[in-house]
Every structure is written in structure tokens, then in C-alpha cells.
Amino acid sequence: MAKAMLIDTTKCLFCNACSVECKQQNKVPLGKNIFLTQMMIREIGKFPKVKQFFIKRACNHCTEAACVDVCPTHALFHHKDGYVVLDQNRCNGCGYCSQFCPFQIPQLEIFDAFSGAAKSYKCTFCADRVAQGYETYCAAACPFGAITFGDREKLIVQGQRRVAELKNRGVAEARLYGEKELGGLHVLYILEQKPRYYGLPDNPQYPVIPKVLDVVKILGYAALGVTVVGLGVNWIIARRNIRAEESIEKKEEKPHE
Template sequence: MSDKAILFDSSKCTGCKGCQVACKTWNNLPSSLEYNAGEFTGSLQNPIDLNGTTRRIVTYNEADNGKKYGVNWAFGQRACMHCDNPSCVSVCPSGCLSVDESTGFVTVDEDKCIGCQYCRSACPFDVPRHTGVNVVGGGIVVNKCTGCVDRIKQGRQPACVTTCQPGALQFGDRDEMLAIAHERVEKLKAKGFADARVYGETEVGGTHQIMVLKYPISQYELPENPERNGLVDALGFMKPLTGVGAAALVAGLGLSFLTGVGYKRHEMRYDEKAHDVIDVETGEVIKHIDKEAGER
């Protein structure tokens, strides 16, 4: 089986949220709110972002189209992008996250999750969320799109793709999905949508969720130039462990990693040119990475 991909075409999406419902139904994910318990946020987007029980959401963004009463709806998707070189897998100390060799999708073994949340800190798209109780220590467990690998191995399509009536979601070989995406972008540009583009082909080395964006990328809640955090490779000390060994690793290193070292995207950054790990608040160089001699 060759590498697979899910293709999302924003120009065909009607914002029906059928994919959200199908995802929750297939994965037996409950609502995070009681009936009518939520407050209106000023947006039709619901929930407003991914959470511990929601793996895929349709994003709603409005843009003035220049007409008196006109508005453009830029419907988008928020879910795991299934990176070809996933940072989340690189930092996962327990082996909970792994790449399915037959599809290229990043899968989850909830029984191995130790709730460290390193995956969310490492993700260039800020995707993984956590919820529930895990087997190792009664803590939280990661929750994200798995690409419905269980369905694919049964010869079926991902649940979100199966339910999409307008054909905004498709599934197949990655090369085929990219060809369809480029053909669609050319048609959109011919109709006057000059900013139409393919997203996910080369971003962070390529992803297995490909998107056709009809409008400028800024209207889709997606990073313009997502990058694999250099700190992920610089640290490089985490290797898959299991059971008690994984729990012991987090108990011994977790506090220093999350607070002392401060591995959070909003707290630290990696200077690619100087190879320095820098504290964002103070500007202090926390660590210098010598590519030839090693760390110091």
C-alpha cells in the first residue's frame, strides 16, 4: 500500500460540519458541552478550537468581498496534518505516537500515553489535545485524528471522507490527491481566485492532509510557513519506552523539561542561524547547539 492522503478542497466545502459529526460518531467521542450549555462566541465555528473530545473542526472565517452586502466564507479544517516527518513522534517518550507504514498517517496507542503533552508543544500546527484517563498512571491521554487507519485497513475510507456530500474531502494515494489538488487550483485561478494554492505538499517536509485553499492562507487559521521546531531534533534524548520506564522518565525529567527548560513554543524559540535555544521572555541563550561538536 502506497502513502495515502486526505484531500480537503475549501472551494467545495459548505460548512455543514458533517465531517465533525462523523469523526465523533466513529471514534465514540462525546460532546464537551451539555445541550444548550455553550455561550455564543460571535462565530458559527463550534467548538472554537480542537479539544480533548474533538479531533476535527470546520473553521468559519468571513471576509469582505468588496460588494455592498457581500461576504466570502472561507471554510477551513483543523485536524492533524499527519506530517511526513512528525515532530510529535520524535518527542514522544512512550511510543504512544507512531507512523503507520502502510499509509503515512500518525496513529495513537492510548494505552501507552503517559500524559506528558510534549507532542502538543512540538507540533507546528498546535494540534494534539489531551483528555481522559490512561492506563499507565491514571493521567491524561492524547486525542487527535488518526486518519481512521482502522477503517482503511478494512478497505474503507476515513469517516469524515465517507460522509462529505459535496466532495470537499477525498481520500487516496498521496500522489493522486496532489494531482487533483493542483488541477483544482488551476481551475480556481482561471476563475479569478489569484491566491488559490495547494497547502501541505511541501510544508514541514510534506503532510498527508492536503488542502486546496481558495482564498489567502491568512483566512484559514493556518500558519503561513510552518516549521519543524529545531529544538525537537536538538534535544534528541527521548527514545520510545514502555510502561513503568516511560512513567519514570516523565517523573524524573518532565518537570525540568516543561518548566526548567521551558519547552513551549510561546516561551522559547530556536535560532536556526546561531543554533541557539533562546528564552523568549528574557532573550537569554538557554543552550547552544554545535552541529559538529554537539551540545554545550
């Protein structure tokens, strides 16, 4: 069953517990401007009539995920429960995910300035922890109940109920964001205003992906194929060598006639 997180921005107090817990538990490099989730403040109006909005900025785990489609090494892929996993061991640091994400989420960390070698970082949906039946670290850390983890369908109903409640209290622009956008996000937001005031695109669009990237992807498949064939050949040669050594050992064990 599809999983998701529901972020109720009306309950967030910008304490940053989610962001700190995420960074600590997911061993994100310290001392660098790399985050899997980051709190942002947006303001509208002019002093003294200023309104601030708080938003947790992270991967939205899109159903129509451009990052998955452009990644040439298949480091990004959908989990069966809908969210988008990043296997850093397969990431070659090309940066296409970052370039084509409609929310500009993945961050690249260049860890070797000489060669330009880099790795991509983005929210992992705490996949290992979720697989064990727990909620995400950020949801567990939020002291104000602003992040709820659970079944996507149930969270949509919960979000719609909360939006109706806000509208009844006079918040005319209240809305649920993420239910339909990009085929459905696996991070849903309760907003009090138009998405743009939170730094979210009002109507996020799947990007135009240049055809040349199809070729890059095919080359990626080819490279994967060559690797698999190479491993197979290695295995056959290794088996042959082991057998040859075993037969020499057996001969040596035989008593001399």
C-alpha cells in the same frame, strides 16, 4: 503506497457532517471540548464586504512530524502509508505532542483532576477502517465531495488540476497546501487565499526541540527496556513455577510403593 485526504475548501458548506461522524464513529468523549476533527470559520474584511472561509481542522499527518519525534512513550508513530497513528494505550499524557505540533493539534483530556492523568487526542486517520480498504469516516460522510481520500500522488495531481481551474476563473491566490510543507502533509488543501486566512501557517516550520527531550526519550526507551526485561523475567519465573507444579502433580499421581 502513501495515502492522503484532499480537502477542497471551495466545496465545503460547513454542514459539520464530517465532524459529527468522526466523533460518533471514533467514540470521542461527549460533553467535552474534544474533537479529532473540527470545522472552523475564518472571516476577512469588514461588513458589508466580508468573506468567510471554512476549514476542517485536524492533524495534517506530517512527514516531518514533531509529535512523533518528541513522544517519550512512542505512542505516536508513522504508519507505513505515511499517516501518523496515535496509540492511546501507550500515551502517558505528558502533552509534548501538543506543545510541539506546528499546527497545535493534539488535545489533552485530563480524566483525573487529582493525579492530573491525561490522554492525548488527535485524528487517527481512521487507521482500522483504512486498513480494511475503506475511506476515512469524514470523507465518506461529506455530502458535497469536499473530502477525497486516496493515493497521495493521485490527489496531488487532482489538487493541482483544481487549482489551475480556479485560477482560470480568476481566483488568483488559489493554491494547493501540503504538497511540500513539513516534508509533505497527508492532508492536502485547496485554498482560495493565503493559508493564514484559514488559520494555517503560511510556512509551517519544524520546531526547535530542546535537547533535554532526547534524554526523556532515552529514559522512555530505558523504561520500555526495563518493562521488556521484567516481562521476560516474569515469564521465566512463571514457567519454572508451572514446571515445579507439574512435577509435584506427576509425583502425586504415581501409585504409592
